[in-house]
Amino acid sequence: MAGSPFGAPTAAPAPDGQQLDLDGPEQWNETVKRKYVKEKKIGEGTYANVYRGHMRHDPSTLVAIKKIKHQDDYRDGMPPAAVREMKYLQELRHPNIIRLLDTFGTGVDTLNFVLEYLPLGDLEMLIRDVHRVRYGVADIKAWMGMLTRAVWFCHSNYVLHRDIKPNNLLIAADGEVKLADFGLAQSFADPGRRMTANVITRWYRPPELLFGARHYGGAVDVWSVAMVFAELIIRTPFLPGDSEFEQIALICKHIGTPTEENWPGVTQLRDYTVPSEVVPVWGKEAYMGRFGAVGADGVDLLVKTLALNPAKRITAHEMLQHRWWRADPKPTPKEDLPRKSGGEEKMGADLKRKNGLLDEENGTRGAKVARKLDFGQAK
Amino acid sequence: MAAEDARYRQSSQYLLWSFSPSQLASIRENTNAAARSAIAARLSSLPASSSNTLSAPTSSANTPDPEGSSTPALPEFLTPAEEALLVTFYTSELLRAGDHANMSDEIKATAAAIFRRFYVVNSIMTYPPQEMLIVALFFGCKAEGHFPSISEFGKTFGKENPDDILAGEFLLCQGLRFALEVRNPFRALKGAVMELGLLPDIEASRLAAAERRAREILRFSPLITDAYFHYTPSQIMLAALSLADRGLAERLIQETFHYVAPASNNSGADTPMSDAATTTTAPSKRAPATRVGGEEDKATIIGSHVRDKVLGAIEACRDMLAKELPERREHWTNKTVYKAQLQPLRKKLNKCRDPERSNLVGLQRARRQQAARKDDSDDEDDLDGQARGGGGGGGGGGTTLEEDGAVFGDAANLKGHKGGGGQVKKGLEDPFGPPL
Ligand SMILES: Nc1ncnc2c1ncn2[C@@H]1O[C@H](COP(=O)(O)OP(=O)(O)OP(=O)(O)O)[C@@H](O)[C@H]1O
Ligand SMILES: [Mg+2]
Numbered sequence: 001m002a003g004s005p006f007g008a009p010t011a012a013p014a015p016d017g018q019q020l021d022l023d024g025p026e027q028w029n030e031t032v033k034r035k036y037v038k039e040k041k042i043g044e045g046t047y048a049n050v051y052r053g054h055m056r057h058d059p060s061t062l063v064a065i066k067k068i069k070h071q072d073d074y075r076d077g078m079p080p081a082a083v084r085e086m087k088y089l090q091e092l093r094h095p096n097i098i099r100l101l102d103t104f105g106t107g108v109d110t111l112n113f114v115l116e117y118l119p120l121g122d123l124e125m126l127i128r129d130v131h132r133v134r135y136g137v138a139d140i141k142a143w144m145g146m147l148t149r150a151v152w153f154c155h156s157n158y159v160l161h162r163d164i165k166p167n168n169l170l171i172a173a174d175g176e177v178k179l180a181d182f183g184l185a186q187s188f189a190d191p192g193r194r195m196t197a198n199v200i201t202r203w204y205r206p207p208e209l210l211f212g213a214r215h216y217g218g219a220v221d222v223w224s225v226a227m228v229f230a231e232l233i234i235r236t237p238f239l240p241g242d243s244e245f246e247q248i249a250l251i252c253k254h255i256g257t258p259t260e261e262n263w264p265g266v267t268q269l270r271d272y273t274v275p276s277e278v279v280p281v282w283g284k285e286a287y288m289g290r291f292g293a294v295g296a297d298g299v300d301l302l303v304k305t306l307a308l309n310p311a312k313r314i315t316a317h318e319m320l321q322h323r324w325w326r327a328d329p330k331p332t333p334k335e336d337l338p339r340k341s342g343g344e345e346k347m348g349a350d351l352k353r354k355n356g357l358l359d360e361e362n363g364t365r366g367a368k369v370a371r372k373l374d375f376g377q378a379k
Numbered sequence: 380m381a382a383e384d385a386r387y388r389q390s391s392q393y394l395l396w397s398f399s400p401s402q403l404a405s406i407r408e409n410t411n412a413a414a415r416s417a418i419a420a421r422l423s424s425l426p427a428s429s430s431n432t433l434s435a436p437t438s439s440a441n442t443p444d445p446e447g448s449s450t451p452a453l454p455e456f457l458t459p460a461e462e463a464l465l466v467t468f469y470t471s472e473l474l475r476a477g478d479h480a481n482m483s484d485e486i487k488a489t490a491a492a493i494f495r496r497f498y499v500v501n502s503i504m505t506y507p508p509q510e511m512l513i514v515a516l517f518f519g520c521k522a523e524g525h526f527p528s529i530s531e532f533g534k535t536f537g538k539e540n541p542d543d544i545l546a547g548e549f550l551l552c553q554g555l556r557f558a559l560e561v562r563n564p565f566r567a568l569k570g571a572v573m574e575l576g577l578l579p580d581i582e583a584s585r586l587a588a589a590e591r592r593a594r595e596i597l598r599f600s601p602l603i604t605d606a607y608f609h610y611t612p613s614q615i616m617l618a619a620l621s622l623a624d625r626g627l628a629e630r631l632i633q634e635t636f637h638y639v640a641p642a643s644n645n646s647g648a649d650t651p652m653s654d655a656a657t658t659t660t661a662p663s664k665r666a667p668a669t670r671v672g673g674e675e676d677k678a679t680i681i682g683s684h685v686r687d688k689v690l691g692a693i694e695a696c697r698d699m700l701a702k703e704l705p706e707r708r709e710h711w712t713n714k715t716v717y718k719a720q721l722q723p724l725r726k727k728l729n730k731c732r733d734p735e736r737s738n739l740v741g742l743q744r745a746r747r748q749q750a751a752r753k754d755d756s757d758d759e760d761d762l763d764g765q766a767r768g769g770g771g772g773g774g775g776g777g778t779t780l781e782e783d784g785a786v787f788g789d790a791a792n793l794k795g796h797k798g799g800g801g802q803v804k805k806g807l808e809d810p811f812g813p814p815l
Pocket of ligand 2: 167
């Protein structure tokens with residue numbers, strides 16, 4: 001078997017004795033498919049349905065099966081999101097990046113991705129559930145550390161994620177955060193290449209993309225990381241623009257107006273427009289009020305990730321070297337991180353515990369949480 | 380560079396698509412043998428009259444045979460070597476088609492690599508290379524992050540019906556084991572030129588000329604040979620550079636080894652050299668190179684040992700590329716060569732094609748119909764399956780995947796459908812077994 005990507009490509013009968021007449025790759029596909037049993041549907045995205053599943057030979061090993069939908073409005077074959085996700089997840093192996101375990105086809109041409117099962121929801125759920133989920137600096141530091149390592153790993157493999165947001169940061173049973181949803185990812189190995197500026201969910205989109213830059217790099221993801229960082233602290237999206245124009249206005253107001261002085265060349269970008277009133281770039285002190293809970297070091301890191309000029313923005317690699325990670329409090333061990341409240345039925349969960357008491361799932365770590373700052377009040 | 384090579388070992392190109400020459404040869408033999416027996420079985424189970432791909436079956440094929448012992452005459456099949464020659468020819472056609480469409484070097488290279496990967500595990504007797512090369516170009520664009528409209532793309536190649544191309548897309552993808560990334564050596568060349576440019580004693584004009592030639596080589600020679608299966612991108616780049624300007628390549632190797640050698644002391648087998656060396660021959664990657672790094676003063680010995688291995692790999696790659704230098708483009712389009720060597724093989728191929736699979740559109744149509752027939756079993760939450768009137772299984776419990784299996788692979792039904800007779804499958808199960 002070793003040496004062939006498919007094992008022996010012969011027309012042997014299938015294991016169950018059924019006479020299948022399959023060519024090598026089809027047999028291999030069959031074998032992969034048969035490793036898993038699909039269970040109930042657990043999620044739906046724009047381009048896929050997600051099912052829970054388990055290993056046939058070991059039902060206790062759970063997986064997620066992401067089955068790509070056929071899109072009637074895309075007539076050009078396999079949809080881009082599926083191609084991108086397949087390409088990049090196949091290559092990227094890292095504890096903080098969702099692991100693609102297998103890929104197989106069903107029906108005529110339906111793609112199925114077998115992913116590691118991540119049952120504890122996503123960061124957005126934790127951030128939003130201000131009444132029942134409480135967390136502090138040490139928890140933020142742990143989540144941010146995992147996110148930053150994931151982004152660093154992507155970038156050191158010349159991959160841009162281009163859709164970093166709390167909703168795409170899924171949480172494993174052991175609390176590990178995993179960057180998921182590589183449907184917009186793109187390689188940036190070739191610096192001369194033009195890319196579309198129309199990526200990244202608006203609230204997390206950096207100024208260079210809002211201005212229509214066609215050449216960009218890892219800095220776009222770093223901006224998104226900054227937005228996630230800020231959101232983790234204030235528990236509400238930092239810059240929730242209703243339109244691209246408003247998004248730019250919010251950036252100008254809260255961070256500063258991009259100008260030739262702070263960002264040489266910015267006015268040449270295709271879609272450069274800013275509100276007429278120029279706001280000077282805010283210094284670190286300005287952030288201390290709203291974001292000071294993470295300490296001066298934390299704010300220092302935040303401000304560096306918020307540099308308007310992408311060339312001056314800190315890189316994911318540099319972020320990992322920042323002193324904040326080593327300052328007290330230390331990041332919470334992943335097993336002790338706050339978890340989403342409620343069981344599987346997270347949607348429409350009743351939010352009756354207005355006093356912010358911990359539910360039983362989080363009860364065991366109540367003492368720990370009590371020591372920490374609580375940003376739940378921020379509104 | 381160390382990190383770069385360590386990462387390469389994690390890539391699907393290395394894990395799934397790197398082989399030693401003997402491994403590759405044996406996979407190709409297996410593929411060829413499997414295709415022969417599958418095609419033979421399919422041909423002999425077809426009513427002779429319904430087979431238009433079979434050219435002029437002998438008259439006896441139509442004559443009822445009272446003994447039931449004779450089988451229709453089987454065509455002569457392509458040998459593995461003949462298949463390899465034709466795949467190379469079609470790769471050159473693919474590159475020409477890519478030029479015609481003004482595609483980037485990366486896209487053409489990726490398309491060529493995936494085309495050749497596909498035909499390591501599939502025979503050209505099974506799936507038609509002339510069509511698959513267009514599919515590979517289309518999918519090569521996608522794999523490189525460009526998503527052309529199928530109608531525009533089709534027009535470039537005179538394919539008016541999008542299905543002509545789309546029918547092969549999933550098939551290609553499956554043949555690649557859903558690993559779409561191809562690591563091309565162009566970026567390594569840029570890096571090498573930058574590095575050499577920093578050296579004070581190297582003339583800019585010499586460097587520019589070497590780069591131009593090396594790039595020209597990379598655009599053809601490794602793509603039309605098996606280089607991508609045996610060597611890492613940096614080895615391929617160095618081999619091409621060495622063909623362009625041996626002195627420069629040697630200089631670069633020297634600088635690299637000089638620069639990296641100390642690291643081998645700390646990281647043992649994780650140095651780029653040992654990685655590069657193990658990559659040369661795929662088997663050794665499964666039994667990782669013996670770790671010698673732990674012993675203190677062996678660093679220099681390892682250094683030179685590994686270095687020799689790498690140099691050996693680069694030399695071997697150079698030899699491979701030298702057989703298909705860019706000037707050979709002309710060879711593959713040369714009329715005389717074509718008439719003498721290729722045309723006879725194409726004729727032979729026409730006679731031994733898989734009756735069931737060599738028509739991609741027909742194959743897909745048959746699969747769709749088959750899928751539609753079992754569609755009732757799809758449950759309501761599986762909207763995508765229903766929207767297309769097929770597309771395979773739904774949710775609803777553990778049987779789904781098996782049902783999908785029946786849909787996807789049941790070639791017996793397919794034959795029943797095409798041949799219009801339920802007896803076909805019976806023939807296969809004949810106690811005397813299939814004819815080959
Ligand atoms: N590995 C997993 N484990 C558990 N649940 C998952 C997993 N992957 C996805 N899900 C669930 O399925 C939903 C949809 O998945 P995903 O976001 O990957 O699909 P998508 O089509 O890319 O979505 P989007 O519309 O956000 O682009 C997720 O929000 C999540 O609830
Ligand atoms: Mg999503």
